[in-house]
Amino acid sequence: MLILENISIKKFTTFKIGGRVKYFITITTLKEVEELIDFLSKKETKFFILGGGSNILFTDEYYNGVVIKPKFETFNFFQNGEVVLGANKLMSEVVYESCRLGYQGLEWAGGLPGELGGAIRGNAGCFGSEIKDIVQEVLAVNLLTKELKKFSNEECQFAYRHSFFKKNPEWLIVETKLILNPGSNSESLLKIMNEKINYRKDKHPLEFPNVGSIFKNLNIEEVNFELKKLAEKNKVIKGNKIPTAFVIEFLGLKGKQIGGAKISEKHANFIVNVNNAKAQDVLDLIKFIKEKVKEEFNLDLKEEIEIIS
Ligand SMILES: Cc1cc2nc3c(=O)[nH]c(=O)nc-3n(C[C@H](O)[C@H](O)[C@H](O)COP(=O)(O)OP(=O)(O)OC[C@H]3O[C@@H](n4cnc5c(N)ncnc54)[C@H](O)[C@@H]3O)c2cc1C
Structure with missing residues (x-):
C-alpha cells in the first residue's frame, strides 16, 4: 500500500x-x-x-x-466467452483486446474513456448499448465492513447511468466477469470499434480537457409538452430520451465561458477546460445552464458527473 x-x-x-x-x-x-x-x-x-x-x-x-x-488488473479471456477483468483495466484496452481476440459484445464502447470499475459503477453506455448488457458478476469489497461479495447482474441493480455501487460508495469494485461472444470475426469487430472512436473524435471536443456529458439526458416522460413537441419537430428523440445537448444548444448557450471553463461549441453537453479552469468556473457554468433550462422549460437538469468536496 x-x-x-x-x-x-x-x-x-x-x-x-x-x-x-x-x-x-x-x-x-x-x-x-x-x-x-x-x-x-x-x-x-x-x-x-x-x-x-x-x-x-x-x-x-x-x-x-x-x-x-x-490497481486491480486481472486479464483472462476464456473459450466459453467468460472474460474476467480487474476493475482498473482501461476500457480502451478491454475493448481493443476483446475485438482483437474475436470476442463480440464490447465494440460499441470504442473510445469510452475511464476504467472498467467506473463503467460498472455508472452503467456507462453509448450508441444504444450499456455495460449492464454484458456483466455476469461483479466482485466487490465493502470498505467499512471488509465483506467480500460476488454480485450477480441483478444484484448490481443497473439502471440508466446507475447501479447499486452508485448508491453504496463504500463498495470497492475489484473484478468483473463479463460474458461475450467468442469466435467472432476480429477484423469486423475492430472496424466497428474504430468507427465509434472516429465518431467520438468528430463529435466530442477531445482537443480540450473535459469529463464527457455534464448532465444526464432527459426522460421524455419527465419533460413538459412544449419541450416534447420541440424535440419531436427537430427529430432528436433517441429511444425514450431527449439529448440534453439539444436543449442547451436550443437556448443558445454554446460558447458561454466563465473563467477558464466553456460550454463546448462542438457538443453543448460538454464543458471544456480551455484555460486553467477552476472547479468554481465549472460549477458556475453548471448553475448558469440549470437556471436557464429551468426558466425556459421548468426542468431540473441532473448532473451525470460526480462533484467531490
Ligand atoms: C470524452 C468523454 C466521453 C465520454 N463518453 C461517455 C459515454 O459515451 N457514455 C458514458 O456512460 N460515459 C461517458 N463518459 C464518462 C466516463 O468516461 C464514464 O462514466 C466512465 O465509465 C467513468 O469511468 P472512470 O474510471 O473514469 O471513473 P471515475 O471518473 O474515476 O469515477 C466515477 C465514479 O466511479 C467510482 N469508481 C471508479 N472506480 C471504482 C471502483 N473500482 N469501485 C467502485 N467505484 C468506483 C468513483 O468513485 C466515482 O464515483 C465520457 C467521458 C469523457 C471524458
Missing part, C-alpha cells in the same frame, strides 16, 4: 481540475485492501475511490480525506 500526502488531484482527472488531497493511497491486492480498511477506521476519515477520473469534478478546496487508487 503506497500512501502519498498532500498531493494535487488535477493530473488524475481528465478535466485537469481540482485541489490538493490529504492522502492518496494506491492498493494492488486484497491484502492491501485490508490494510487500507484499518487505515480508514483509524483515521476516521472520508474517502473516495478513483478510477480513470473521467466522470468527476474535484472542487478547488483541500480534500480532507483519502483518495483511493486501486
Whole structure:
C-alpha cells in the first residue's frame, strides 16, 4: 500500500481540475485492501475511490480525506466467452483486446474513456448499448465492513447511468466477469470499434480537457409538452430520451465561458477546460445552464458527473 500526502488531484482527472488531497493511497491486492480498511477506521476519515477520473469534478478546496487508487488488473479471456477483468483495466484496452481476440459484445464502447470499475459503477453506455448488457458478476469489497461479495447482474441493480455501487460508495469494485461472444470475426469487430472512436473524435471536443456529458439526458416522460413537441419537430428523440445537448444548444448557450471553463461549441453537453479552469468556473457554468433550462422549460437538469468536496 503506497500512501502519498498532500498531493494535487488535477493530473488524475481528465478535466485537469481540482485541489490538493490529504492522502492518496494506491492498493494492488486484497491484502492491501485490508490494510487500507484499518487505515480508514483509524483515521476516521472520508474517502473516495478513483478510477480513470473521467466522470468527476474535484472542487478547488483541500480534500480532507483519502483518495483511493486501486490497481486491480486481472486479464483472462476464456473459450466459453467468460472474460474476467480487474476493475482498473482501461476500457480502451478491454475493448481493443476483446475485438482483437474475436470476442463480440464490447465494440460499441470504442473510445469510452475511464476504467472498467467506473463503467460498472455508472452503467456507462453509448450508441444504444450499456455495460449492464454484458456483466455476469461483479466482485466487490465493502470498505467499512471488509465483506467480500460476488454480485450477480441483478444484484448490481443497473439502471440508466446507475447501479447499486452508485448508491453504496463504500463498495470497492475489484473484478468483473463479463460474458461475450467468442469466435467472432476480429477484423469486423475492430472496424466497428474504430468507427465509434472516429465518431467520438468528430463529435466530442477531445482537443480540450473535459469529463464527457455534464448532465444526464432527459426522460421524455419527465419533460413538459412544449419541450416534447420541440424535440419531436427537430427529430432528436433517441429511444425514450431527449439529448440534453439539444436543449442547451436550443437556448443558445454554446460558447458561454466563465473563467477558464466553456460550454463546448462542438457538443453543448460538454464543458471544456480551455484555460486553467477552476472547479468554481465549472460549477458556475453548471448553475448558469440549470437556471436557464429551468426558466425556459421548468426542468431540473441532473448532473451525470460526480462533484467531490
Ligand atoms: C470524452 C468523454 C466521453 C465520454 N463518453 C461517455 C459515454 O459515451 N457514455 C458514458 O456512460 N460515459 C461517458 N463518459 C464518462 C466516463 O468516461 C464514464 O462514466 C466512465 O465509465 C467513468 O469511468 P472512470 O474510471 O473514469 O471513473 P471515475 O471518473 O474515476 O469515477 C466515477 C465514479 O466511479 C467510482 N469508481 C471508479 N472506480 C471504482 C471502483 N473500482 N469501485 C467502485 N467505484 C468506483 C468513483 O468513485 C466515482 O464515483 C465520457 C467521458 C469523457 C471524458
